[in-house]
Structures are given as C-alpha cells and as structure tokens.
C-alpha cells in the first residue's frame with residue numbers, strides 16, 4: 597500500500613491484492629461485492645486520513661453514498677486487483693472519492709480497467725458519534741475542476757432529496773411471500789429477505805458501528821430488459837439494545853445483474869410478470885433508469901473513441 601499527499605494535489609492512495617477462491621463464485625468469477633468492499637476500504641482510509649489532517653476531534657469517515665458503478669470486465673481468481681482512490685471534491689461536511697480499479701493478469705501482464713466509482717464520505721467525531729466534523733478543503737488544479745466537483749455535489753444532493761421523498765412511500769419492509777404459492781417470473785416468486793444480527797466482524801474501523809442491531813436485507817426485482825435484471829434492495833435496521841430508537845431504513849440501492857454463459861457472454865433474461873399497479877409503476881421507473889444508463893454508457897463510449 598502506498599500513499600501520497602501534498603498541498604497542491606488531491607490526497608490519493610493505492611491498494612492491491614490477489615483474488616482468491618473465497619473472493620469468487622463457483623466458476624471463478626470474482627464477486628462484485630469483493631471489489632465493492634476494496635473500493636469502500638480505499639475510500640474509508642483516504643477519507644479518514646484526510647479529515648484527520650487538522651487539529652481538533654479525531655474522526656472516522658463513514659460511507660454515505662455510492663454513485664452508479666459499472667463493472668466493465670469480469671475479474672478472475674489469480675488476478676490482482678489494483679484499487680486507486682483520490683479525493684476529488686470536498687464540501688463543508690462531505691468528501692467525494694473517485695476510485696479506479698484495474699485487473700492485472702500476473703502471468704501475461706495484461707491489465708484492464710474493470711471499475712470506475714465515486715463515493716461520498718462524511719466524517720463523524722469518535723468522541724461523539726452524533727457530531728459531524730468540518731472537512732478540511734482540498735486544493736483544486738483549476739477553478740473548472742472545482743466547479744465540476746461542485747456540480748456533482750449539488751446533483752447528488754438533489755437526487756438524495758428525491759429518493760427520500762420516494763422512501764416515504766416505501767417505508768414498509770418488503771413482505772416475505774410464500775414462494776411456493778407464487779407463479780414463476782413474478783416479483784413475489786424471487787423476492788427474498790435476509791435477517792442478520794450485526795456483530796463486531798461486520799464493523800468498520802475504530803468501532804464506528806457497534807453492532808447489536810438486527811438488520812433485514814430485502815430484495816425484489818423491479819425491471820427486466822432483454823438481457824438484464826434490476827433488483828431493488830433495502831436494508832432496515834431494528835436496534836436490539838437501543839430499542840427506543842425504533843426501526844429505520846438504513847440503505848436503499850438498485851443493482852443490475854446480467855446472466856452469463858460459460859464464455860461470459862450475456863444470456864437472455866425471462867420477462868418479469870407484473871401483478872398490480874405498484875409493480876407496473878416500479879417497472880416503468882426501472883425502465884427509465886435502464887434507458888438513461890444505457891444512453892450514458894453509449895455517450896461515454898463515443899467520448900472515448
């Protein structure tokens with residue numbers, strides 16, 4: 597692991613490690629979650645380090661948001677994942693970290709960019725977890741770079757505001773249906789929940805998360821295209837110890853999955869069978885996200901050519 601920081605450049609860090617069998621699925625493809633975990637660790641290190649470069653309360657940078665992240669190429673057991681992270685914008689209380697991931701085949705030397713991600717961290721005081729610390733500003737290479745960062749900051753703030761409004765409607769945890777009673781390819785047929793007691797091994801640095809809350813992770817399919825599936829995931833927390841706090845929704849996310857054949861080529865996906873107006877509405881919203889993301893990917897491709 598190496599790191600670099602100077603007053604004129606943004607703080608940066610690099611971590612790398614070889615992919616092992618327990619990082620991958622049964623056919624040797626590394627799980628997206630393994631890579632996401634490395635990305636988050638790099639972001640947490642750099643964000644925490646940066647926010648502790650000033651005097652005053654010691655703090656830890658907590659992950660607040662992950663922007664859309666594309667997994668561009670598969671990674672396999674035996675390859676080395678190189679994760680480089682750089683702080684690209686700071687607001688008064690938040691830090692944007694841009695991360696690039698490269699896969700390296702150490703037998704042939706071939707390298708591929710597999711991910712580009714942007715994450716937002718917020719520093720909390722270690723003495724008082726309810727207190728958010730002011731973030732030391734970074735220096736930008738030009739006013740334009742700062743202006744671009746500010747635009748990203750404002751646009752994610754706006755999007756969060758909209759998501760909060762939507763969550764008002766969705767606050768009931770996803771119910772667990774009796775799957776045997778459900779027709780294949782309906783939302784209810786594949787909908788699942790996982791109940792988990794958060795323990796120390798789930799916790800981040802410096803005991804920031806103390807454990808002791810029961811979380812329910814619920815997933816339901818919202819949209820299918822010809823070759824992709826969108827899954828909406830909620831994490832609802834029900835604190836065991838501080839029960840007076842009541843249940844709360846801790847995380848919401850959308851994941852897109854592709855089914856691959858033995859040669860890692862995308863396979864067709866059965867169309868989702870919709871039941872009722874709510875499912876229809878979520879499907880339409882998923883379609884908008886699908887079309888917007890596809891257009892963005894196409895535009896990025898054209899820009900690179």
Ligand SMILES: CC(C)(COP(=O)(O)OP(=O)(O)OC[C@H]1O[C@@H](n2cnc3c(N)ncnc32)[C@H](O)[C@@H]1OP(=O)(O)O)[C@@H](O)C(=O)NCCC(=O)NCCS
Pocket residue numbers: 625626627628631665666667668669670671821822823824852854860861862889890893
């Ligand atoms: C996902 C992947 C197969 C897409 O490859 P591709 O050459 O772009 O394939 P296609 O253009 O045929 O796209 C296949 C489907 O995936 C969807 N898709 C592709 N990239 C996507 C992205 N970044 N986000 C959402 N959907 C995506 C496409 O929309 C298409 O569905 P559609 O035909 O219904 O519209 C390829 O990028 C890949 O192998 N990624 C790595 C996956 C992986 O290993 N994940 C774990 C990471 S460690």
